[in-house]
Amino acid sequence: MENCQQILHALTEYMEGDLPRGEERGFERHMVDCDPCHAFFRTYKKSSELARQALRVEDIPPELQQRVRSYLKARLGLEQ
Secondary structure (H helix, E strand, C coil): CCCHHHHHHHHHHHHHCCCCHHHHHHHHHHHHHCHHHHHHHHHHHHHHHHHHHHCCHHHCCHHHHHHHHHHHHHHHCCCC
C-alpha cells in the first residue's frame, strides 16, 4: 500500500480488522510516514467512536425506548 488514495480505500477494512495482514502492515507503515493520512485516520477513528457511542440503544432509558416503540407502531399502523 503506497499511496494516499489506496489508504483511503482501505480505511474501513483496516478499522474493521478485515485487511489482509500484508496490507495491514503497509497501511500502518504509511500512517507512520504520511502526516496528512495519519491526521485523517485519527479524526475518522474518533468520529466513528463518537457516532457509535451516540447510537448506543442501551443509553436510552427503558421507559423512553418503550414510548418510542409504541409511537412508531401506532404511526405505522402496527398496533392492534
